Amino acid sequence: MNVFDYLFENSKDLEKNFLLGSKETVSFKEFHSESLKLASFLNRYFGDKQNIILISPNSKFFISAYLGILKSGNVCVPLDFAIEQENLDFIIETTSCETIFMAKGVRGKYDIPSQIHVIEEDGLEQIIEIQAVEDYYVNVEKEQLAEIIFTSGSTGSPKGVMISHQNIIANTRSIISYLNLSDKDIMCVVLPFYYCYGLSLLHTHLKVGGSLVLNNSFMFLGAVLNDMKDYKCTGFAGVPSHFQILLKKSKTFKTTEFPDLRYVTQAGGKLHAIFIDEFTQAFPDKEFYIMYGQTEATARLAYLEPSMIHEKTSSIGKPIPGVQFKIVNSKGQSLGAQEEGELLAKGQNIMLGYFKEEEETKKTIKDNWLHTGDVAVMDKDGYYYLVARKKEILKVAGKRVSPKEIEEVILSVPEVIDCTISGYDDELFGEAIQAAIVANTPFEEEQLKEKILNVCSKKLALYKIPQNILFEKTMKMSATGKKIK
DSSP states (O other): OOHHHHHTTTTTTOOSEEEESSSOOEEHHHHHHHHHHHHHHHHHHHOSSOEEEEEOOSSHHHHHHHHHHHHTTOEEEEEOTTOOHHHHHHHHHHHTOOEEEEOHHHHTTOOOOTTSEEEOHHHHHHHHHHSOOOOOOOOOOTTOEEEEEEEEOTTSSEEEEEEEHHHHHHHHHHHHHHHTOOTTOEEEEOSOTTSHHHHHHHHHHHHHTOEEEEOSOTTOHHHHHHHHHHTTOOEEEEOHHHHHHHHHTOSSGGGOOOTTOOEEEEOSSOOOHHHHHHHHHHOTTSEEEEEEOOGGGTTOSEEEOGGGTTTTTTOOBEEOTTEEEEEEOTTSOBOOTTOOEEEEEEETTSOSEETTOHHHHHHHEETTEEEEEEEEEEOTTSOEEEEEETTTOEEETTEEEOHHHHHHHHTTSTTEEEEEEEEEEETTTEEEEEEEEEEOSSOOHHHHHHHHHHHHHHHSOGGGSOSEEEEOSSOOBOTTSOBOO
Protein backbone atom coordinates (compact mmCIF):
# COMPACT_ATOMS: atom_id res chain seq x y z
CA MET A 1 0.00 0.00 0.00
CA ASN A 2 1.25 3.47 -0.87
CA VAL A 3 1.79 5.33 2.42
CA PHE A 4 0.05 8.38 0.92
CA ASP A 5 -3.20 6.39 0.59
CA TYR A 6 -2.78 5.05 4.12
CA LEU A 7 -2.30 8.54 5.60
CA PHE A 8 -5.32 10.00 3.76
CA GLU A 9 -7.50 6.90 4.17
CA ASN A 10 -10.12 8.68 6.28
CA SER A 11 -9.33 12.36 5.75
CA LYS A 12 -8.94 13.12 2.04
CA ASP A 13 -12.27 14.98 1.88
CA LEU A 14 -12.00 16.81 5.21
CA GLU A 15 -12.52 20.58 5.03
CA LYS A 16 -10.87 20.82 8.47
CA ASN A 17 -7.47 22.57 8.57
CA PHE A 18 -4.53 20.23 8.95
CA LEU A 19 -2.12 23.16 9.09
CA LEU A 20 -2.89 25.92 11.58
CA GLY A 21 -1.04 29.17 12.21
CA SER A 22 -0.81 32.85 11.40
CA LYS A 23 1.21 32.30 8.19
CA GLU A 24 -0.47 29.34 6.49
CA THR A 25 -3.70 27.42 6.98
CA VAL A 26 -4.37 24.43 4.73
CA SER A 27 -7.11 21.81 4.89
CA PHE A 28 -6.76 18.05 4.50
CA LYS A 29 -8.76 18.25 1.26
CA GLU A 30 -6.42 20.90 -0.18
CA PHE A 31 -3.28 18.91 0.68
CA HIS A 32 -4.78 15.76 -0.81
CA SER A 33 -5.80 17.48 -4.04
CA GLU A 34 -2.55 19.42 -4.48
CA SER A 35 -0.39 16.38 -3.74
CA LEU A 36 -2.33 14.30 -6.27
CA LYS A 37 -1.76 16.93 -8.93
CA LEU A 38 1.96 17.00 -8.20
CA ALA A 39 2.15 13.20 -8.23
CA SER A 40 0.45 13.12 -11.61
CA PHE A 41 2.88 15.72 -12.96
CA LEU A 42 5.91 13.82 -11.65
CA ASN A 43 4.73 10.54 -13.16
CA ARG A 44 4.05 12.13 -16.52
CA TYR A 45 7.38 13.94 -16.87
CA PHE A 46 9.81 12.06 -14.61
CA GLY A 47 8.39 8.56 -14.14
CA ASP A 48 8.70 6.76 -10.81
CA LYS A 49 11.35 5.27 -8.50
CA GLN A 50 13.52 8.36 -9.00
CA ASN A 51 15.36 9.95 -6.07
CA ILE A 52 13.97 13.47 -5.60
CA ILE A 53 15.61 15.86 -3.11
CA LEU A 54 13.49 18.19 -0.97
CA ILE A 55 15.11 21.16 0.81
CA SER A 56 12.79 23.42 2.76
CA PRO A 57 11.91 24.58 6.27
CA ASN A 58 8.63 23.21 7.66
CA SER A 59 5.88 24.73 5.53
CA LYS A 60 2.96 24.06 3.21
CA PHE A 61 5.52 23.77 0.40
CA PHE A 62 7.43 21.00 2.20
CA ILE A 63 4.29 19.01 3.04
CA SER A 64 2.77 19.25 -0.46
CA ALA A 65 6.04 18.30 -2.17
CA TYR A 66 6.74 15.47 0.28
CA LEU A 67 3.29 13.91 -0.07
CA GLY A 68 3.26 14.33 -3.85
CA ILE A 69 6.62 12.58 -4.19
CA LEU A 70 5.44 9.65 -2.04
CA LYS A 71 2.16 9.30 -3.98
CA SER A 72 3.99 9.30 -7.31
CA GLY A 73 6.01 6.24 -6.35
CA ASN A 74 9.22 8.24 -6.38
CA VAL A 75 11.67 8.46 -3.48
CA CYS A 76 11.82 11.58 -1.30
CA VAL A 77 15.22 12.67 0.03
CA PRO A 78 14.50 15.41 2.63
CA LEU A 79 17.58 17.43 3.56
CA ASP A 80 18.54 20.06 6.12
CA PHE A 81 17.89 23.50 4.61
CA ALA A 82 21.28 24.56 6.03
CA ILE A 83 23.18 21.64 4.48
CA GLU A 84 26.77 22.36 3.43
CA GLN A 85 27.42 22.63 -0.33
CA GLU A 86 29.95 19.77 -0.13
CA ASN A 87 27.44 17.39 1.47
CA LEU A 88 24.71 18.45 -0.96
CA ASP A 89 27.04 17.74 -3.89
CA PHE A 90 27.83 14.32 -2.40
CA ILE A 91 24.15 13.43 -1.98
CA ILE A 92 23.16 14.69 -5.45
CA GLU A 93 25.87 12.51 -7.00
CA THR A 94 25.26 9.48 -4.77
CA THR A 95 21.50 9.43 -5.36
CA SER A 96 21.76 10.31 -9.08
CA CYS A 97 19.23 13.04 -8.37
CA GLU A 98 17.76 14.90 -11.35
CA THR A 99 15.04 16.90 -9.56
CA ILE A 100 15.15 19.10 -6.46
CA PHE A 101 12.26 20.82 -4.70
CA MET A 102 13.75 23.83 -2.97
CA ALA A 103 12.27 26.65 -0.89
CA LYS A 104 12.71 30.07 -2.49
CA GLY A 105 14.67 31.48 0.45
CA VAL A 106 17.12 28.57 0.26
CA ARG A 107 17.78 28.50 -3.50
CA GLY A 108 20.30 31.35 -3.57
CA LYS A 109 22.65 29.65 -1.09
CA TYR A 110 23.59 26.78 -3.38
CA ASP A 111 25.31 26.12 -6.67
CA ILE A 112 23.09 23.53 -8.38
CA PRO A 113 24.29 21.75 -11.55
CA SER A 114 22.51 23.12 -14.63
CA GLN A 115 21.14 19.71 -15.71
CA ILE A 116 19.08 19.37 -12.51
CA HIS A 117 15.45 20.50 -12.47
CA VAL A 118 14.86 22.88 -9.54
CA ILE A 119 11.24 23.44 -8.53
CA GLU A 120 10.56 26.30 -6.09
CA GLU A 121 7.29 27.41 -4.47
CA ASP A 122 6.20 29.39 -7.55
CA GLY A 123 6.89 26.40 -9.76
CA LEU A 124 4.88 24.08 -7.52
CA GLU A 125 1.95 26.51 -7.54
CA GLN A 126 2.02 26.61 -11.36
CA ILE A 127 2.01 22.82 -11.52
CA ILE A 128 -1.01 22.69 -9.21
CA GLU A 129 -2.84 25.32 -11.29
CA ILE A 130 -2.37 23.64 -14.66
CA GLN A 131 -2.50 19.97 -13.66
CA ALA A 132 -5.89 18.26 -13.61
CA VAL A 133 -6.81 16.20 -10.54
CA GLU A 134 -6.21 12.55 -11.27
CA ASP A 135 -7.21 10.08 -8.59
CA TYR A 136 -5.04 7.32 -9.93
CA TYR A 137 -3.30 4.27 -8.53
CA VAL A 138 0.49 3.92 -8.54
CA ASN A 139 1.54 0.35 -7.90
CA VAL A 140 3.77 0.23 -4.81
CA GLU A 141 5.32 -3.00 -3.62
CA LYS A 142 5.35 -3.83 0.10
CA GLU A 143 9.05 -3.13 0.52
CA GLN A 144 9.31 -0.33 -2.05
CA LEU A 145 11.56 2.55 -1.07
CA ALA A 146 9.67 5.69 0.02
CA GLU A 147 12.42 7.94 1.35
CA ILE A 148 16.13 8.18 2.10
CA ILE A 149 16.99 10.08 5.26
CA PHE A 150 20.64 11.08 5.44
CA THR A 151 22.43 11.08 8.78
CA SER A 152 26.02 11.84 9.73
CA GLY A 153 28.14 8.79 8.99
CA SER A 154 31.06 7.50 11.06
CA THR A 155 33.38 8.16 8.11
CA GLY A 156 32.29 11.79 7.89
CA SER A 157 30.24 11.30 4.71
CA PRO A 158 26.44 11.37 5.10
CA LYS A 159 24.83 7.94 5.33
CA GLY A 160 21.44 7.32 3.68
CA VAL A 161 18.86 5.36 5.67
CA MET A 162 16.39 3.66 3.30
CA ILE A 163 12.80 3.70 4.60
CA SER A 164 10.00 1.83 2.83
CA HIS A 165 6.29 2.59 2.56
CA GLN A 166 5.65 -0.36 4.89
CA ASN A 167 8.21 0.98 7.42
CA ILE A 168 6.33 4.29 7.70
CA ILE A 169 2.91 2.62 7.93
CA ALA A 170 4.06 0.23 10.69
CA ASN A 171 5.74 2.92 12.78
CA THR A 172 2.88 5.39 12.34
CA ARG A 173 0.28 2.82 13.41
CA SER A 174 2.31 1.92 16.50
CA ILE A 175 2.93 5.51 17.62
CA ILE A 176 -0.75 6.41 17.23
CA SER A 177 -1.75 3.48 19.43
CA TYR A 178 0.50 4.14 22.42
CA LEU A 179 0.05 7.93 22.37
CA ASN A 180 -3.73 7.52 22.01
CA LEU A 181 -3.85 10.10 19.22
CA SER A 182 -7.14 11.24 17.74
CA ASP A 183 -8.61 13.94 15.51
CA LYS A 184 -8.78 16.19 18.57
CA ASP A 185 -4.98 16.40 18.85
CA ILE A 186 -3.08 19.53 17.82
CA MET A 187 0.72 19.30 17.86
CA CYS A 188 3.10 22.25 18.28
CA VAL A 189 5.93 21.35 15.88
CA VAL A 190 9.42 22.73 16.53
CA LEU A 191 11.23 19.71 15.04
CA PRO A 192 12.22 19.91 11.36
CA PHE A 193 10.55 17.48 8.95
CA TYR A 194 13.85 16.33 7.44
CA TYR A 195 14.48 14.68 10.84
CA CYS A 196 12.68 11.34 11.44
CA TYR A 197 11.18 12.54 14.75
CA GLY A 198 9.67 15.56 13.01
CA LEU A 199 8.36 13.44 10.13
CA SER A 200 6.65 11.10 12.61
CA LEU A 201 4.58 14.08 13.84
CA LEU A 202 3.49 14.79 10.27
CA HIS A 203 2.59 11.15 9.59
CA THR A 204 0.66 10.46 12.78
CA HIS A 205 -1.45 13.63 12.83
CA LEU A 206 -2.25 13.34 9.14
CA LYS A 207 -3.46 9.77 9.70
CA VAL A 208 -5.72 10.51 12.69
CA GLY A 209 -7.16 13.76 11.33
CA GLY A 210 -5.39 15.99 13.86
CA SER A 211 -3.65 19.28 13.17
CA LEU A 212 -0.16 20.83 13.25
CA VAL A 213 1.08 24.27 14.30
CA LEU A 214 4.50 24.93 12.73
CA ASN A 215 7.00 27.00 14.68
CA ASN A 216 10.40 27.32 12.98
CA SER A 217 11.91 29.71 15.55
CA PHE A 218 12.19 27.81 18.82
CA MET A 219 14.76 30.21 20.28
CA PHE A 220 11.99 32.84 20.37
CA LEU A 221 10.47 31.12 23.37
CA GLY A 222 7.64 33.64 23.75
CA ALA A 223 6.34 32.79 20.28
CA VAL A 224 6.39 29.06 21.03
CA LEU A 225 4.52 29.48 24.30
CA ASN A 226 1.98 31.79 22.66
CA ASP A 227 1.38 29.31 19.83
CA MET A 228 0.77 26.52 22.33
CA LYS A 229 -1.88 28.60 24.08
CA ASP A 230 -3.42 30.45 21.12
CA TYR A 231 -3.94 27.33 19.00
CA LYS A 232 -4.91 25.14 21.97
CA CYS A 233 -2.15 22.63 21.33
CA THR A 234 -2.67 19.26 22.99
CA GLY A 235 0.87 18.03 22.35
CA PHE A 236 4.49 19.19 22.30
CA ALA A 237 7.47 17.13 21.10
CA GLY A 238 11.12 17.94 21.72
CA VAL A 239 14.67 16.68 22.10
CA PRO A 240 16.53 17.16 25.42
CA SER A 241 17.83 20.63 24.58
CA HIS A 242 14.29 21.91 23.97
CA PHE A 243 13.24 20.92 27.48
CA GLN A 244 16.47 22.21 29.04
CA ILE A 245 16.01 25.61 27.38
CA LEU A 246 12.34 25.84 28.35
CA LEU A 247 13.09 24.96 31.97
CA LYS A 248 16.29 26.95 32.43
CA LYS A 249 16.06 29.88 30.02
CA SER A 250 12.38 30.82 30.05
CA LYS A 251 11.32 32.90 33.04
CA THR A 252 7.62 32.22 32.48
CA PHE A 253 7.38 28.65 31.16
CA LYS A 254 6.94 26.86 34.50
CA THR A 255 4.34 29.35 35.71
CA THR A 256 2.34 29.44 32.47
CA GLU A 257 -0.88 27.46 32.30
CA PHE A 258 -1.54 25.32 29.23
CA PRO A 259 -5.12 24.16 29.77
CA ASP A 260 -5.34 22.26 26.47
CA LEU A 261 -1.97 20.51 26.69
CA ARG A 262 -2.52 16.77 27.22
CA TYR A 263 0.96 15.36 26.76
CA VAL A 264 4.59 15.96 25.79
CA THR A 265 7.04 13.57 24.18
CA GLN A 266 10.82 13.53 24.42
CA ALA A 267 13.28 11.61 22.24
CA GLY A 268 16.53 12.28 20.37
CA GLY A 269 18.85 11.50 23.32
CA LYS A 270 18.69 11.17 27.07
CA LEU A 271 16.92 13.85 29.07
CA HIS A 272 18.48 13.68 32.51
CA ALA A 273 16.29 12.88 35.49
CA ILE A 274 16.79 16.32 37.04
CA PHE A 275 14.92 17.92 34.11
CA ILE A 276 12.19 15.27 34.04
CA ASP A 277 11.53 15.87 37.74
CA GLU A 278 11.52 19.63 37.23
CA PHE A 279 9.01 19.39 34.39
CA THR A 280 6.65 16.94 36.08
CA GLN A 281 6.68 19.00 39.29
CA ALA A 282 5.73 22.12 37.33
CA PHE A 283 3.08 20.28 35.27
CA PRO A 284 1.86 17.31 37.32
CA ASP A 285 -1.31 16.87 35.25
CA LYS A 286 0.48 16.53 31.87
CA GLU A 287 1.46 13.12 30.48
CA PHE A 288 5.21 12.90 29.88
CA TYR A 289 6.36 10.24 27.40
CA ILE A 290 10.05 9.33 27.36
CA MET A 291 10.80 7.76 23.99
CA TYR A 292 13.71 6.08 22.26
CA GLY A 293 14.33 5.56 18.59
CA GLN A 294 16.68 5.74 15.64
CA THR A 295 16.42 6.85 12.03
CA GLU A 296 17.17 3.21 11.17
CA ALA A 297 13.86 2.30 12.86
CA THR A 298 11.87 4.91 10.85
CA ALA A 299 11.51 6.89 14.09
CA ARG A 300 10.47 4.99 17.21
CA LEU A 301 11.55 1.84 19.06
CA ALA A 302 10.50 2.22 22.72
CA TYR A 303 8.52 4.39 25.12
CA LEU A 304 8.05 4.77 28.87
CA GLU A 305 4.41 5.20 29.82
CA PRO A 306 3.72 8.36 31.87
CA SER A 307 2.43 6.37 34.86
CA MET A 308 5.94 4.93 35.36
CA ILE A 309 7.85 8.21 34.93
CA HIS A 310 8.84 8.43 38.61
CA GLU A 311 9.26 4.73 39.33
CA LYS A 312 11.41 4.11 36.22
CA THR A 313 12.70 7.64 35.59
CA SER A 314 15.92 6.72 33.77
CA SER A 315 14.32 4.00 31.64
CA ILE A 316 13.50 4.15 27.94
CA GLY A 317 10.58 1.87 28.81
CA LYS A 318 9.52 -1.12 26.74
CA PRO A 319 9.34 -1.78 22.98
CA ILE A 320 6.51 -0.07 21.12
CA PRO A 321 3.74 -2.30 19.71
CA GLY A 322 5.12 -4.47 16.91
CA VAL A 323 8.78 -4.25 18.03
CA GLN A 324 10.91 -6.85 19.83
CA PHE A 325 14.10 -6.24 21.86
CA LYS A 326 16.94 -8.41 23.04
CA ILE A 327 20.30 -7.71 24.64
CA VAL A 328 23.35 -9.66 23.49
CA ASN A 329 27.00 -9.99 24.47
CA SER A 330 30.00 -9.63 22.15
CA LYS A 331 29.42 -13.20 20.90
CA GLY A 332 25.81 -12.48 19.98
CA GLN A 333 24.39 -14.56 22.84
CA SER A 334 21.17 -13.34 24.48
CA LEU A 335 21.49 -11.98 28.00
CA GLY A 336 19.06 -11.91 30.90
CA ALA A 337 17.91 -9.29 33.39
CA GLN A 338 20.60 -7.01 34.86
CA GLU A 339 23.17 -8.18 32.26
CA GLU A 340 24.74 -5.42 30.17
CA GLY A 341 25.15 -5.76 26.41
CA GLU A 342 24.19 -4.34 23.02
CA LEU A 343 20.52 -3.62 22.37
CA LEU A 344 19.01 -5.28 19.27
CA ALA A 345 15.58 -4.58 17.78
CA LYS A 346 13.26 -6.28 15.30
CA GLY A 347 10.02 -5.09 13.66
CA GLN A 348 8.35 -3.96 10.44
CA ASN A 349 9.67 -0.44 11.06
CA ILE A 350 13.34 -1.44 10.66
CA MET A 351 14.99 0.17 7.61
CA LEU A 352 15.73 -1.63 4.35
CA GLY A 353 19.40 -0.74 4.81
CA TYR A 354 21.92 1.99 4.04
CA PHE A 355 21.81 3.42 0.53
CA LYS A 356 24.66 1.97 -1.58
CA GLU A 357 26.41 0.72 1.58
CA GLU A 358 26.03 -3.06 1.57
CA GLU A 359 28.82 -3.75 4.05
CA GLU A 360 27.51 -1.22 6.57
CA THR A 361 24.03 -2.70 6.16
CA LYS A 362 25.32 -6.23 6.82
CA LYS A 363 27.06 -5.03 9.98
CA THR A 364 23.95 -3.25 11.23
CA ILE A 365 21.18 -5.71 10.30
CA LYS A 366 21.84 -9.39 11.01
CA ASP A 367 19.09 -12.02 10.77
CA ASN A 368 16.52 -9.19 10.66
CA TRP A 369 17.80 -7.75 13.97
CA LEU A 370 18.90 -4.10 14.03
CA HIS A 371 22.13 -3.66 15.99
CA THR A 372 21.49 -0.27 17.59
CA GLY A 373 25.04 0.38 18.82
CA ASP A 374 23.60 1.21 22.24
CA VAL A 375 24.74 -0.53 25.42
CA ALA A 376 21.68 -1.36 27.53
CA VAL A 377 20.39 -3.39 30.45
CA MET A 378 16.92 -4.76 31.23
CA ASP A 379 15.56 -4.84 34.78
CA LYS A 380 13.51 -7.65 36.35
CA ASP A 381 10.27 -5.93 35.30
CA GLY A 382 11.22 -5.86 31.63
CA TYR A 383 12.09 -2.15 31.46
CA TYR A 384 15.15 -1.18 29.42
CA TYR A 385 17.87 1.31 30.37
CA LEU A 386 20.53 2.77 28.08
CA VAL A 387 24.01 2.79 29.57
CA ALA A 388 25.74 4.57 26.69
CA ARG A 389 26.53 4.41 23.03
CA LYS A 390 29.16 1.73 22.47
CA LYS A 391 31.53 4.36 21.11
CA GLU A 392 30.85 6.75 24.01
CA ILE A 393 31.94 4.41 26.82
CA LEU A 394 35.10 5.78 28.45
CA LYS A 395 37.84 3.61 29.95
CA VAL A 396 39.54 5.24 32.91
CA ALA A 397 42.35 3.19 34.47
CA GLY A 398 40.80 0.09 32.90
CA LYS A 399 37.34 0.80 34.33
CA ARG A 400 34.29 1.39 32.10
CA VAL A 401 32.64 4.77 32.69
CA SER A 402 29.32 5.98 31.25
CA PRO A 403 29.29 9.74 30.51
CA LYS A 404 25.53 9.86 31.26
CA GLU A 405 26.05 8.95 34.91
CA ILE A 406 28.47 11.85 35.48
CA GLU A 407 26.34 14.31 33.49
CA GLU A 408 23.35 13.42 35.67
CA VAL A 409 25.25 14.32 38.84
CA ILE A 410 26.63 17.62 37.54
CA LEU A 411 23.23 18.69 36.21
CA SER A 412 21.88 18.47 39.76
CA VAL A 413 23.83 21.70 40.46
CA PRO A 414 21.18 24.46 40.05
CA GLU A 415 23.46 26.85 38.15
CA VAL A 416 24.25 24.26 35.45
CA ILE A 417 22.13 24.35 32.28
CA ASP A 418 24.02 21.68 30.36
CA CYS A 419 26.93 19.31 30.80
CA THR A 420 28.83 17.24 28.26
CA ILE A 421 31.27 14.58 29.44
CA SER A 422 34.05 13.42 27.12
CA GLY A 423 37.38 11.69 27.37
CA TYR A 424 40.88 12.82 26.50
CA ASP A 425 44.23 10.99 26.35
CA ASP A 426 46.04 10.70 29.65
CA GLU A 427 49.44 9.03 30.24
CA LEU A 428 48.50 7.81 33.72
CA PHE A 429 44.89 6.63 33.27
CA GLY A 430 44.83 6.02 29.50
CA GLU A 431 41.71 8.18 29.28
CA ALA A 432 40.75 11.05 31.57
CA ILE A 433 37.40 12.77 32.03
CA GLN A 434 36.52 16.29 30.93
CA ALA A 435 33.31 18.18 31.67
CA ALA A 436 32.14 21.00 29.38
CA ILE A 437 29.68 23.17 31.30
CA VAL A 438 27.08 25.72 30.21
CA ALA A 439 25.84 27.73 33.20
CA ASN A 440 23.35 30.46 33.94
CA THR A 441 25.06 33.85 33.92
CA PRO A 442 26.42 35.62 35.79
CA PHE A 443 28.56 33.20 37.77
CA GLU A 444 32.03 33.07 39.29
CA GLU A 445 33.95 30.36 37.46
CA GLU A 446 36.17 29.11 40.30
CA GLN A 447 33.33 29.06 42.82
CA LEU A 448 31.08 27.07 40.49
CA LYS A 449 33.92 24.68 39.64
CA GLU A 450 34.48 24.05 43.35
CA LYS A 451 30.75 23.47 43.87
CA ILE A 452 30.63 20.96 41.00
CA LEU A 453 33.62 19.02 42.27
CA ASN A 454 32.14 18.96 45.76
CA VAL A 455 28.88 17.43 44.47
CA CYS A 456 30.83 14.92 42.37
CA SER A 457 32.96 13.83 45.34
CA LYS A 458 29.81 13.02 47.31
CA LYS A 459 28.02 11.08 44.58
CA LEU A 460 30.72 9.55 42.35
CA ALA A 461 33.62 7.18 42.73
CA LEU A 462 36.98 8.94 42.65
CA TYR A 463 37.89 7.74 39.14
CA LYS A 464 34.61 9.17 37.77
CA ILE A 465 35.27 12.74 38.92
CA PRO A 466 36.27 15.02 36.00
CA GLN A 467 39.95 15.92 35.93
CA ASN A 468 39.22 18.94 33.78
CA ILE A 469 36.26 21.35 33.81
CA LEU A 470 35.81 24.00 31.17
CA PHE A 471 33.02 26.51 30.62
CA GLU A 472 31.23 27.27 27.35
CA LYS A 473 28.89 30.17 26.61
CA THR A 474 26.15 28.28 24.78
CA MET A 475 24.94 24.77 24.09
CA LYS A 476 26.22 23.42 20.80
CA MET A 477 23.18 22.10 18.93
CA SER A 478 22.53 20.64 15.51
CA ALA A 479 19.72 21.94 13.31
CA THR A 480 17.41 19.29 14.78
CA GLY A 481 18.06 20.58 18.30
CA LYS A 482 20.26 17.65 19.29
CA LYS A 483 23.37 18.37 21.35
CA ILE A 484 26.65 18.19 19.44
CA LYS A 485 29.41 16.42 21.32
